[in-house]
Amino acid sequence: MYALVDCNNFYASCERVFQPQYRNTPVVVLSNNDGCVISRSDEAKSINIPMGAPAFKYRQQFKQHNIKVFSSNYPLYGDMSSRVMGILRQFSPEVEVYSIDEAFLYLNTVENLKDIGHKMRNRILQWTGLPTCVGIAPTKALAKVANKIARQFLSETGGVVVIDSESKRIKALKWTAINKVWGVGHRLSKRLKQQNIHTAYDFSLLSDAWVKKQYSVTELYLKKDLEGIATLNLECTSNKKSIATTRSFENSYTDLNTIKERIATFANSCAEKLRKQQSSCNMLIILLQGNRFEKKEVPYKNSITIVLPFPTNSSLTIAKHASKAVEQLYKKGLKYKRAGVIATGLVPTQNHQLTIFSSENPKHHSLMTAMDKLNTKYGENKLKIANQDLQRTWKMRQEHLSKQYTTKFNEILIVK
DNA sequence: TCTGGGGTCCTAGGACCC
DNA sequence: TCTGGGGTCCTAGGACCC
Numbered sequence: 001m002y003a004l005v006d007c008n009n010f011y012a013s014c015e016r017v018f019q020p021q022y023r024n025t026p027v028v029v030l031s032n033n034d035g036c037v038i039s040r041s042d043e044a045k046s047i048n049i050p051m052g053a054p055a056f057k058y059r060q061q062f063k064q065h066n067i068k069v070f071s072s073n074y075p076l077y078g079d080m081s082s083r084v085m086g087i088l089r090q091f092s093p094e095v096e097v098y099s100i101d102e103a104f105l106y107l108n109t110v111e112n113l114k115d116i117g118h119k120m121r122n123r124i125l126q127w128t129g130l131p132t133c134v135g136i137a138p139t140k141a142l143a144k145v146a147n148k149i150a151r152q153f154l155s156e157t158g159g160v161v162v163i164d165s166e167s168k169r170i171k172a173l174k175w176t177a178i179n180k181v182w183g184v185g186h187r188l189s190k191r192l193k194q195q196n197i198h199t200a201y202d203f204s205l206l207s208d209a210w211v212k213k214q215y216s217v218t219e220l221y222l223k224k225d226l227e228g229i230a231t232l233n234l235e236c237t238s239n240k241k242s243i244a245t246t247r248s249f250e251n252s253y254t255d256l257n258t259i260k261e262r263i264a265t266f267a268n269s270c271a272e273k274l275r276k277q278q279s280s281c282n283m284l285i286i287l288l289q290g291n292r293f294e295k296k297e298v299p300y301k302n303s304i305t306i307v308l309p310f311p312t313n314s315s316l317t318i319a320k321h322a323s324k325a326v327e328q329l330y331k332k333g334l335k336y337k338r339a340g341v342i343a344t345g346l347v348p349t350q351n352h353q354l355t356i357f358s359s360e361n362p363k364h365h366s367l368m369t370a371m372d373k374l375n376t377k378y379g380e381n382k383l384k385i386a387n388q389d390l391q392r393t394w395k396m397r398q399e400h401l402s403k404q405y406t407t408k409f410n411e412i413l414i415v416k
Numbered sequence: 417t418c419t420g421g422g423g424t425c426c427t428a429g430g431a432c433c434c
Numbered sequence: 435t436c437t438g439g440g441g442t443c444c445t446a447g448g449a450c451c452c
Contacts, residue, residue, distance in 0.1 A: 010452095030420090031419085031420035031421075032420050032421070033418080033419095033420080034418080035418075035419055035420055036419050036420065038420065038421090038452095052419075052420085053419090054418075054419040055418075055419080056417080056418040056419075057418090057419080059418095072420085098451090098452080099423085099451075099452045100452075101452075102452080182450095182451080183449095183450065183451080184450085185449060185450050185451080186449085186450090187448090187449065187450090188449075188450085216425095216426060216427070217425095217426075218425070218426065218449090218450085235424095240422090240423075240424095241423085241424075241425095242422090242423070242424085243422085243423090244421080244422055244423075245421090245422090246420090246421065246422080247420085247421080248419085248420070248421090250417095250418085251417085251418095291419095292419080293419060303446090305445070305446080338420095340421090342422095397418085
């Protein structure tokens with residue numbers, strides 16, 4: 001059986017752990033640059049603050065309803081997440097960390113599953129202060145469905161739902177609207193509804209061949225999973241297949257040098273992440289975009305894919321290629337609002353294929369190692385690469401930032 | 417003034433090969 | 435005048451997730 005454990009309103013709940021005075025009041029967490037709402041407490045949801053609400057449009061409502069606003073504090077959420085995952089590993093050796101706030105577990109046990117679900121919930125709540133819901137079922141897609149029901153009927157279910165019989169499976173699928181099914185998004189649900197498929201149950205009754213022909217194997221796998229035939233497997237490998245750093249700018253930029261500097265910083269950040277998981281990349285994607293919300297015309301949006309001459313995780317090499325690419329993308333006179341660097345074609349750094357004609361300058365490796373060491377010791381970005389601006393420190397707007405209670409000694413909680 | 421960021425997977429179609 | 439066909443690999447872009 002599979003369990004899906006999901007933290008309720010994760011970012012908002014993390015903030016509440018350290019500021020319990022907000023436990024029963026509406027709380028929202030904003031995205032980078034305090035742009036839009038990305039997490040809401042139940043109270044904020046019931047005041048109809050939508051997901052993705054732009055903060056500048058809702059300032060009045062925040063004030064009016066006394067909503068506590070936080071800037072996002074990723075070091076805090078990341079640390080809380082790894083604590084939760086650590087607890088889950090006590091219940092099963094097979095854990096797939098599906099996102100920062102949820103994980104699938106494979107449960108191979110004769111114990112009562114409902115009891116296990118409650119044990120997981122209780123231990124996470126007691127050890128981290130975070131509320132969760134647990135769905136348990138014979139497949140991942142059904143565990144997702146069970147989890148949704150547990151969340152929706154929290155007080156009746158106690159936050160744990162087990163689908164362990166055919167009648168429960170059918171009842172659960174009939175309850176689930178097609179657009180709420182995991183893997184069925186906006187486009188797909190629209191098409192399915194046109195074909196008179198309105199619930200997960202309707203979908204599960206379709207013929208395999210028809211689903212594959214009309215849609216793709218993804219939908220076929222999903223359908224089998226909903227039927228109770230486990231088709232989606234646990235993915236326990238932790239290494240990423242692509243690594244990205246993309247940002248919106250606080251203002252629009254028009255100047256090439258400013259944009260090049262930003263790209264160099266993003267390239268450096270990607271390279272650092274690559275070295276952390278001991279990967280190198282074979283390809284880079286550089287992207288540059290105008291303002292998505294510009295009404296007049298379709299905004300400029302373009303990207304370049306570069307195949308590197310050899311796999312690398314050197315900040316210098318990646319920044320050099322990224323910088324060259326951005327010169328090609330840049331058009332004078334346009335305004336840019338967002339840019340990014342994505343590293344793909346990742347391979348383990350250890351066993352690079354030897355290239356006959358070119359390879360990394362061996363000095364890069366020791367330089368990068370030294371740079372990472374110093375940056376770990378003295379704080380991020382103490383050491384930069386030359387394409388980055390040494391004077392300027394780019395600061396995100398974070399007007400409502402909480403402390404790094406769990407990852408910085410001088411910000412640790414003090415008990416009076 | 418101010419609207420996030422980081423991922424995965426699939427498919428269609430082009431390029432290329434024999 | 436007649437102008438193949440099958441296979442593979444790669445990439446861009448879409449759809450979806452949290």
